[in-house]
Amino acid sequence: MVARVLFRAVIMGPPGSGKGTVSERIVKHFALKHLSSGDLLRTNVQNKTEVGVIAKSFIDQGQLVPDDVITRLILQELHKINETSWLLDGFPRTVSQAMALDKAFHINSVIDLNVPFQTIKGRLTARWIHPASGRVYNTEFNPPKVPEVDDLTGEPLIQREDDKPETVTKRLKGYEALTRPVLEYYQNKGVLETFSGTETNKIWPHVYAFLQAKLPDVNQK
Numbered sequence: 735m736v737a738r739v740l741f742r743a744v745i746m747g748p749p750g751s752g753k754g755t756v757s758e759r760i761v762k763h764f765a766l767k768h769l770s771s772g773d774l775l776r777t778n779v780q781n782k783t784e785v786g787v788i789a790k791s792f793i794d795q796g797q798l799v800p801d802d803v804i805t806r807l808i809l810q811e812l813h814k815i816n817e818t819s820w821l822l823d824g825f826p827r828t829v830s831q832a833m834a835l836d837k838a839f840h841i842n843s844v845i846d847l848n849v850p851f852q853t854i855k856g857r858l859t860a861r862w863i864h865p866a867s868g869r870v871y872n873t874e875f876n877p878p879k880v881p882e883v884d885d886l887t888g889e890p891l892i893q894r895e896d897d898k899p900e901t902v903t904k905r906l907k908g909y910e911a912l913t914r915p916v917l918e919y920y921q922n923k924g925v926l927e928t929f930s931g932t933e934t935n936k937i938w939p940h941v942y943a944f945l946q947a948k949l950p951d952v953n954q955k
């Protein structure tokens with residue numbers, strides 16, 4: 735019997751850099767399960783779980799949820815998909831989270847979307863999401879077929895409370911202070927792969943080529 739080799743990847747980048755958009759494309763081509771910390775937290779907030787109630791005030795203020803809360807939540811989810819290759823989006827966001835993740839799993843690659851802050855700000859005010867699936871739209875870049883309606887389910891789209899300009903500014907500052915050191919952490923481990931640019935459509939072919947060298951494309955015609 736051939737042992738199955740699991741591939742564990744993380745996608746990083748400032749808020750609005752395109753992590754969700756690129757992740758959607760990655761999972762269309764490669765057999766990776768996508769786990770987004772933001773989507774998971776929003777589901778918890780909506781369902782008013784214990785974690786959701788704690789997380790809500792931090793998210794609304796553009797602050798990170800405490801390390802112990804998010805780390806427990808994510809590791810619990812990852813253990814549920816232990817037999818699968820995965821792509822983790824939005825976690826880790828602090829060095830302490832990265833160290834906790836390292837203790838539990840070996841990370842093969844970290845994809846870093848390096849998009850200038852100036853480019854990001856305008857994108858987020860035009861972002862609309864379908865909360866149940868995590869599908870992401872943009873009124874200019876990838877509008878839904880019908881305004882404010884999800885293409886696949888026909889359900890309403892929403893704008894995130896934390897995509898207001900003043901909250902975005904806070905989130906970007908938080909990224910600089912707390913998350914940038916995580917890039918250095920992974921750089922030192924030799925697993926960081928940075929993709930720089932201002933447009934997802936130009937960044938994507940490079941991300942695709944990088945992954946294709948490591949994984950079979952399951953969507954190839």
Ligand SMILES: Nc1nc2c(ncn2[C@@H]2O[C@H](COP(=O)(O)OP(=O)(O)O)[C@@H](O)[C@H]2O)c(=O)[nH]1
Nearest residue numbers: 750751752753754755857861871872875933934
């Ligand atoms: N104008 C523009 N918008 C983009 C581009 N790539 C993604 N977006 C939109 O920018 C917003 C943020 O992207 P998202 O994937 O949610 O970023 P994340 O916060 O890193 O997960 C969404 O509304 C996307 O549809 C791009 O190249 N140009």
Ligand SMILES: Nc1ncnc2c1ncn2[C@@H]1O[C@H](COP(=O)(O)OP(=O)(O)O)[C@@H](O)[C@H]1O
Nearest residue numbers: 749750771772792793797798799804824825827
């Ligand atoms: N790893 C994490 N650590 C702490 N807080 C997190 C983490 N992931 C998500 N959050 C919280 O959820 C919010 C939304 O996250 P996310 O959807 O990933 O935003 P974006 O895609 O715009 O970067 C963050 O601003 C933060 O409050």
